[in-house]
Amino acid sequence: xxxxxTSRAAKGVEELLGTAAVRRAFAFFDAHGNEIIEEHIRIxxxxxxxxxxxARAEYLCRKLQEIGLTAARLDEEGNCIALRRGRADSxxxxxxxxxxxxxxxxxxxxxxxxxxxxxxxxxxxxGCGLAALIALAFTLQEMQIETEGSLLLVGTVGEEGEGNLxxxxxxxxxxEWANRVDAFLSLDGPGMDRITNGxxxxxxxxxxxxxxxxxxxxxxxxxxxxxxxxxxISKLTSYPVPRQPRTTFNVGRIEGGASINAIPREAxxxxxxxxxxxxxxxxxxxxxxxxxxxAADDENATRRKGDLPLELNVQLIGQRxxxxxxxxxxxxxxxxxxxxxxxxxxxxxxxxxxxxxPISMGIPAxxxxxxxxxxxxxxxxxxxxxxxxxxxxxxxxxxxxxxVGLRRG
Ligand SMILES: [Zn+2]
Numbered sequence: 001x002x003x004x005x006t007s008r009a010a011k012g013v014e015e016l017l018g019t020a021a022v023r024r025a026f027a028f029f030d031a032h033g034n035e036i037i038e039e040h041i042r043i044x045x046x047x048x049x050x051x052x053x054x055a056r057a058e059y060l061c062r063k064l065q066e067i068g069l070t071a072a073r074l075d076e077e078g079n080c081i082a083l084r085r086g087r088a089d090s091x092x093x094x095x096x097x098x099x100x101x102x103x104x105x106x107x108x109x110x111x112x113x114x115x116x117x118x119x120x121x122x123x124x125x126x127g128c129g130l131a132a133l134i135a136l137a138f139t140l141q142e143m144q145i146e147t148e149g150s151l152l153l154v155g156t157v158g159e160e161g162e163g164n165l166x167x168x169x170x171x172x173x174x175x176e177w178a179n180r181v182d183a184f185l186s187l188d189g190p191g192m193d194r195i196t197n198g199x200x201x202x203x204x205x206x207x208x209x210x211x212x213x214x215x216x217x218x219x220x221x222x223x224x225x226x227x228x229x230x231x232x233i234s235k236l237t238s239y240p241v242p243r244q245p246r247t248t249f250n251v252g253r254i255e256g257g258a259s260i261n262a263i264p265r266e267a268x269x270x271x272x273x274x275x276x277x278x279x280x281x282x283x284x285x286x287x288x289x290x291x292x293x294x295a296a297d298d299e300n301a302t303r304r305k306g307d308l309p310l311e312l313n314v315q316l317i318g319q320r321x322x323x324x325x326x327x328x329x330x331x332x333x334x335x336x337x338x339x340x341x342x343x344x345x346x347x348x349x350x351x352x353x354x355x356x357x358p359i360s361m362g363i364p365a366x367x368x369x370x371x372x373x374x375x376x377x378x379x380x381x382x383x384x385x386x387x388x389x390x391x392x393x394x395x396x397x398x399x400x401x402x403x404v405g406l407r408r409g
Contacts, residue, residue: 009333012402013341021145021406025397028139029390037118037386039063040131041111044123049107053099053157054078060099060155063134068141069153077170080155081177084140086147086404091182093403094152095136095396096168096354097129097370098159098188102378117383124374124384129187130155132370135393136400148405152177159188159354162204164318168354172361183331183403184358184365185396189377190384191369192342192391195335198350199359201281201322202274207232207292208313209256213265221304225267226256228310232295233269239287245276246350247284270317276350278322289314320352321360331364334402338395368396 016022029036043063048056060080064072072082080099101122103109111120120127137153139145156167171177172184188196209225233251241247249271256267273288275281292314300309325332327348339346351367358365371392374384 009330009337009402010341012334013337013398016398016401016406017341019406019408021143022397022401024143025139025145026390026394028143029135029393032135033386033390036131036135036389039134040127040386041118043130043134044111044118044120044127045109047105047107047109048099048101048122049103049105050100050158050161050163052105056099057155057157060130060134064137064153067134067138069137075170075175077167077175078157079167079171081171082137082153084137084147084151084153086150087407088148089150091149091404092152092180093149093400094154094171094181094184095133095400096154096156096184096186097133098126098167098354099130099155099157100160100163101125102160103380107380116387117385119381119383121380121382123382124190125377125382126159126188128190128370128372128374128384132187132393132396136396139393139397146407147401148407149182149403151400151404152181156354162317165320165354165357168357172357172363181358181363184355184363185399185403186354186365186367187370187396188353188367189369190372190374190392192344192371192388192395193339193347194349194369195332195339195346196349196351196353196355196367197325197327197332198276198348199321199323199356200274200276200350200352201278201356202272202318202320202352203281203285203316204273204318205271205288206268206315206317207271208266208268208315209296210266210311210313211263212308214263216261216263219263222263222307223299223303223310224263225310226264228295228299229254229256229267229269231298232292235291235295236271236288239284241284242280245280247275247277247280249273249284249288274352276322281322320356322356323359325359325364325366329364331366331403335366335368335399338398338402341398342391342395368399370396
């Protein structure tokens with residue numbers, strides 16, 4: 001079965017590569033490398049902290065309208081959506097990149113150029129996908145490439161962290177397009193070999209402990225929320241994670257206390273739990289919640305007689321489903337054949353991206369790198385090198401046309 005699909009996918013890619021439309025588009029990418037870089041810099045210079053993506057979303061909307069996708073608009077959640085109608089409404093393929101970054105409001109998003117590199121927070125994740133989305137839309141319009149099915153070009157909000165996939169969740173479950181999407185392609189980050197068909201599940205918590213507080217000497221014995229967090233972290237780090245399926249935990253943020261000689265009134269930590277397997281994630285999740293409860297109980301058990309116990313509040317602040325678009329599904333076959341046809345060896349992987357949500361709903365979905373290289377992702381030193389980007393654009397275009405079909409003649 002797989003070989004039949006593979007050969008069919010390979011034949012489809014070969015046919016596309018032989019068409020004048022695709023050859024024209026490829027030449028267009030090559031000729032407009034500098035304009036794509038300029039556009040990349042423009043969109044990444046607009047701040048887009050979590051829950052603060054609106055200026056960037058509005059810019060993307062205007063840009064797509066300018067290109068000729070006049071129906072581009074913002075939806076109720078803040079996503080930018082532009083339909084590019086084909087001959088038929090279906091198949092309807094979403095091509096998305098995420099607008100948000102992990103960086104808080106107030107971050108300097110100014111883009112610097114050093115040799116061939118672009119440097120800025122979010123320049124690669126997902127500035128690279130946004131630049132590709134605009135370049136692909138521009139090329140389809142300028143080259144007047146018509147499709148059989150239709151494309152829904154989307155800049156999503158809330159992909160990172162506490163955004164908890166709110167943009168794609170709204171798009172696929174609540175908005176105008178809910179239940180109408182046949183396939184989903186997310187462009188996220190750089191690279192030419194990666195095909196993310198696995199959705200890495202995660203659970204994220206904010207743990208808050210509150211107590212009476214007091215003087216470090218005079219009130220010694222009052223239950224200490226920071227000590228309780230310490231006990232909880234110690235328990236969590238003793239968890240025997242399996243190597244396969246890959247399973248991880250991280251205490252990523254911790255906060256609390258006012259002074260070295262005061263027993264804190266409050267302590268907070270944010271914890272991220274992940275696993276490639278839903279069953280392992282459930283096991284880790286149960287262990288974590290028990291560890292936190294026991295840590296609070298242990299700390300309370302040592303408290304001075306008559307004092308109030310610590311109050312524990314565990315809040316689930318993010319949950320992403322895991323799952324997989326099967327290797328033998330047409331979209332994965334097509335992406336693999338396309339990657340090979342462009343001279344690269346496809347590498348299937350698993351990650352936490354906008355594709356998690358459609359995958360969990362049974363919609364064929366993958367995430368592709370949009371070409372070029374990058375480093376120091378999710379840090380202030382993030383960089384992107386656009387050399388080779390045109391290959392990423394070629395790959396994305398071929399996958400898009402492979403799914404919706406190129407309208408000929
Ligand atoms: Zn990303």
